[in-house]
Amino acid sequence: MNILIHQLFLVLIYGGIVVGVFIVVLLNTRGVRKGRANFFLSVLLVALVFSVAHILFASQVINHLSAEVYTIGDPTFLLIAPLLWFYACEITGKPVKRSGWLMLHFLPFFVVIVLSLSLRSVNNADFLRALERFHRLIVVVFWVVVVVQFSVYQFWVQRRWRDYQNLIPREVSNTENVSIGWVRFFMGIFLCINLLFLFSLFAVIHLSLGEWLPRATAFVFALSILALSYKGILQREIFQYEEIKVNDVLTSASIAEKEKPDPARMQQLMTYMEHEKPYLDPELTLTTLAKAINITRSQLSQLINEGTGDNFYDFVNKYRVEQVKKLMADPAVKHFNMLGLAMEAGFKSKSTFNLIFKRFTGLTPTEYKKNLMP
Template identity: 55%
Template sequence: MAAFFEQLSLIITNAGVVLGVFVTLLLTSKSVRESRANLFLSILLLAMSFSILHIQYAGRVINHFSANVFSLGDPTFLLIGPLLWLYMQELTGHRTRWSFRLMLHFIPFLTVILLSTTLNRYFSDSTAVAFLNGHRGWLAISFWVFMVIQFSGYLYLINKRWQAYRQLVEQEVSNTENVSLAWVQFFMGVFLGILLFFLLVLLNLIHHGNSVWVGRTIAVVFSLSVFALGYKGILQKEIFHLDQTQTDVVPPSVSVPTPEPEIRKPDQQLIDRLLRFMADEKPYLDPELTLSSLAKRLNLSRSELSQLINEGVGNNFYNFVNKYRVEQVKAFMNNPAMKHYNLLGLALEAGFKSKSTFNLIFKRFTGLTPSEYLQTLSK
């Protein structure tokens, strides 16, 4: 049985390396729309693939110099957090520029490499070697404590940035299917799982000191993560490029035109004009409706319309538009001419783009699912 699991893990890890390299080549190929975010995602996948390869073969098949150093831990692990952060920066419109400040993210990675390659060289006397070997367990625990703290810190920053970006997106688009929301939630879930596994490794080292299974298990976990990211990435075109709507909501710190002066107090006449336009022209039926496109049709600036909706109506653009779509679906449900449409058909006719978003928004405004609401009409 042990031989079977060993062969299975070998197959999984080898396949993980191959898939990681394949997705990297796919992301960087000329046929894929260029995106700076893809660069960091590609480096992240390569780092994970290299870590799998190194765990699997270093010192067993490949006998290079790093197999003989005093290892504090795999330094590649310390690349995952910074690369995730840089990927999120690019994905949310914050352009990453190479600088000394950027290099600070990689100091832990470089430090572990430096220490690992110099400890045996400069502490070659028997006393120093005996001391290092005698405290190898504590050194491993220290590495994993830092690893868990660093990874947790980056995931916290990523989640904080993502929540701010979601609020920003809801000020611009009326449908979020094209701005990678599901993709980001998915990959954050994958790396949260990796963090929990790292924490499990740390607790095992503290209480049992057994690290025999750690390397092979990490290789399998990384491989399964690469499978998930590669599979989801191939299915989700949003991984390959940022939709244009995302560039409309880039914060002013990035290269965008100077924002226009804000209106101090929303004009009631403008509010009435907006509400009449929504009722008469029904722009919400367009699933691609954005704040910028609606402002153009109203002959207003983007900032004027944004403040008009936020302060005059008391809602963000996303909820403002989708509330009209929910009311339109309810009207369709009461229209005998629409009886041949199913619920998804009614949602698409009202401007929604997916069943999941429709169900979520409908229940948010009515307190009932579309099916439950339809049953109340039947009664």
Template identity: 30%
Template structure:
């Protein structure tokens, strides 16, 4: 038995990582106090809960529980997944929803973890009133009620809650990625690949934890050392999430409302032929605007700006593009940019500028977006297309 504090290969890495995670929690809370970004507060609380579970394991590996045998830590090892799951959901929602605010009704998402905290405090209070409690680690309710009956139930509840919230959050993110294509012409800076990585990290941790719990409860008893690897992974992931969350701008949509529904152009009572004629006129007007005014050359062009130029509402313009051109807004605008790029190549512009330089002149704002869009719309890379012209 080693006396606390015992620094070893298990405790030292966790200690260093946990301290760094807590520093990031402090930085996020400081920025929240200054700028009031909900995403900073939610991520800080998420990291704090993850760090709390790591602290419990860290001091264990440092010999605390061996040195102080009557520590009541088992009462306060709350199943963290029931709180982490809704925090993951609200963090992604706070980043992908413009002007997000945490409302009173959102507290219902935390009913389970809050109930667990109240339950644990209740059995702790009861056990603390029993004689001899100070000389033992666990009291009568912890031994006879919590461990044999409640903990197995909480394990199932925690698994179910995390699975459901991860599914909801992934759906939320996928819907966001589809939505921005209906509003923005350049989406590279708004794709939020950081959020994709954030969800991948927690999905992997969830799978790892679930497999470990299954093995530990069904196949073979896993000791403290065997469970160390999961805690190390969680600590490393906490640092990654904290750093990326702090240094990534997650406020891009704060002052922008791109919530709208496609709507038909209002047409008085008329025949189908008349309606078709009006729709064709609207399509031709949009084509003329794109060809003569060339709004697509503006890399920041979005649905609102183009709708103003076309004297339409956002919903009307979206409906025309979706039904008349069979495209979303992003593909519609970028198709003009690709055609402009092709025209410049035929004019020999590549002899004066790089392909990327030409792409920027045509309204693209990133190399990754340009290459991906060009390949999607032409089935050629820009270089292959240029070679085909030369051939």
């Protein structure tokens, strides 16, 4: 039984490495939609794969290459949190800006590498003896840095997800591609890795270290690779970041407080919605609608919020509900089932349609249709 468990353990770990490499190659293959989020997902998977490979093979390779390396801890652990943060930013439409400050996120990683390569090269017997004497303390400090760093980034990611959830109803008219389930899944991976690091810190302080801790770390990382590969390759950026100015979203509320909606623009918006019916497009966003009527996102957000009292999501879906009502009474589409009517009106799923229809009418679609019958 122990042999079987050990073999399954190895299969998962090596499987994580193989799947991670495969997904990285796939994400960077011609024909696959290139996106900044996919780039950071690729780099994150490379870091995790390298960490697993480092845990499995580093002791065998490094001992043959150099005797001067001082083992503080795996420096790649310090790459994971920043890369998770960058990926979270990109997937929620907040592009990571390229600047000199960007490298500060990786400063702990470089510091550990420099120390690992230089400490043993110091030609001082007293210093080397002190290194050996305080080795456990140095390792504890390393794990404290890892845990603190990861906890800080986890806080940032949670705050970013919260802002993202508030942004969704302002930007999209269908939420099927921006499900909160993915958010929870991502945060679950972040939390599991952080708990692993917390336990590793506890183990370094209170338990005798053996092969079990690195292997447990490799196992958790392999599972994280498999999870991120499966979910990440299916998830797309919520918004096209080139079209969005972050300040535009943040200042729309303050603009609305200072100005009242322009009646002429409000009439322009209503006329466009009634005649052009952009709500029939299930991919309609605040950005695309603003471009269509030639105003800014802030101005459109103000018109909708102040002029109707709704956010963008509710504003568009009210039109869709009214369109479904018209279709229910139209003999030309009486052969359509309820899902067909919903998709004709711009909805993307039956569950979302049922929920929204009842919220705005107080009846389920089936109940409403029965009331139409003579």
